[in-house]
């Protein structure tokens with residue numbers, strides 16, 4: 373009888389906490405959307421911001437966020453998966469490996485503002501990449517790589533030993549066993565890790581203030597030559613992202629409609645993250661199904 | 668003799684798991700390893716396709732010749748060896764792919780890409796594993812939708828698809844129901860006309876039913892190895908007799 377009472381109380385507490393969290397999330401999301409949705413229009417999404425007048429948009433910032441995301445993931449995903457494979461399958465169990473694991477652990481909990489400053493000192497100044505998309509992408513890579521490595525390592529380790537041995541016993545090399553037997557099984561976790569990393573790219577401002585910069589040059593969206601300074605595709609140009617833009621107009625925006633723009637931009641950011649999440653999950657499922665013929 | 672094992676010693680770090688094993692295994696026959704748990708049956712089986720290489724701290728002395736080649740010499744390619752010496756595990760472990768892809772997996776990764784060729788290999792392997800009739804209409808279905816016994820026969824087909832000459836089976840029926848077990852036992856008898864089969868079993872009746880030769884292990888040593896009938900009907904060593912009459916193990 374007593375066990376039952378305890379069980380009931382525990383269940384009630386857990387349900388309450390879960391309900392509270394869901395409510396909080398729903399309220400937050402609702403607040404952002406209600407405040408921002410009204411301000412979103414085609415014009416708002418495509419036009420450039422205005423410094424002093426009302427009616428500015430977020431076109432370049434939106435593009436910058438997406439482009440920076442792509443650039444960062446192009447660097448982060450292969451490096452992270454490669455290092456994760458190394459850590460789980462090739463690294464010997466010795467002091468050096470334990471040390472690397474510790475570093476990865478520490479790096480993954482680094483405050484992003486510190487990474488931003490590191491990026492400013494090393495990438496922007498010492499390497500001379502300047503305030504640029506590339507600097508931003510490299511800083512975000514430092515920010516995200518540890519998580520990617522850890523997640524890949526863990527997901528490979530959790531592939532059943534029987535699957536790995538089945539591959540090896542067929543005479544596949546270690547590398548082929550990893551790429552064609554283990555990675556497909558580990559894929560859902562790896563995709564989830566990449567989504568988390570990507571979400572952090574979208575939302576990150578602190579690490580970008582001093583690396584990708586707080587301004588965006590006048591972009592010419594008809595110029596797709598990546599070497600030209602006004603081309604949106606040029607990775608060496610400064611690029612203010614949506615998150616940085618929100619921070620900037622909230623703290624020093626001079627346009628009379630600055631609060632509305634911040635609200636609209638926040639809503640767009642949230643929607644982008646949601647869309648990206650759903651899209652990546654869907655893609656992960658399709659790829660997984662293709663690789664495994666499971667229903 | 669297709670396999671010749673000469674003065675083999677195996678250590679897991681400092682645990683001496685195989686002690687001076689000398690053993691010959693004839694071609695196209697079924698050889699069964701029996702013995703109490705922990706006596707080194709799986710360990711010896713896994714030295715034959717160098718699966719122990721994946722375990723850190725394993726040290727091996729002595730010689731294992733397969734088809735006249737020293738498999739632990741430096742010029743032996745372990746991938747080549749494992750193609751020649753296939754393995755079926757205790758738990759059925761098909762890949763999370765379709766039935767067809769499971770069987771076509773090895774051949775594909777070894778470089779065969781022509782559809783007609785793969786189709787032929789898949790059919791032949793599934794027929795050899797007596798699974799063809801049950802799955803020929805559902806080749807695209809996930810292998811995980813099959814029953815345990817079917818999955819194990821699929822694993823046999825998958826191993827056969829890379830054209831091995833030796834098949835190692837480590838307690839491959841111990842996770843299966845009696846009917847599936849009988850099927851795999853019958854299959855083993857058929858396969859030994861074309862393949863050399865080395866199996867580990869906990870079930871002495873199974874060893875007596877299907878093997879040509881039986882090897883009895885105790886504490887990492889081969890106590891007795893002879894043809895199955897004489898080992899079971901008049902064992903030479905007292906310990907063998909104790910074991911098969913159920914006095915220990």
Ligand SMILES: Nc1ncnc2c1ncn2[C@@H]1O[C@H](COP(=O)(O)OP(=O)(O)OP(=O)(O)O)[C@@H](O)[C@H]1O
Nearest residue numbers: 679682684703704705706707708709710711722869
């Ligand atoms: N990876 C390993 N590291 C250290 N010791 C091991 C390892 N694998 C096996 N051993 C030891 O080697 C001995 C032989 O093990 P093995 O798995 O070959 O026994 P077995 O005869 O197959 O037993 P079972 O019938 O229970 O499968 C056991 O004492 C076991 O504890």
Ligand SMILES: [Mg+2]
Nearest residue numbers: 708709710867
């Ligand atoms: Mg065993």
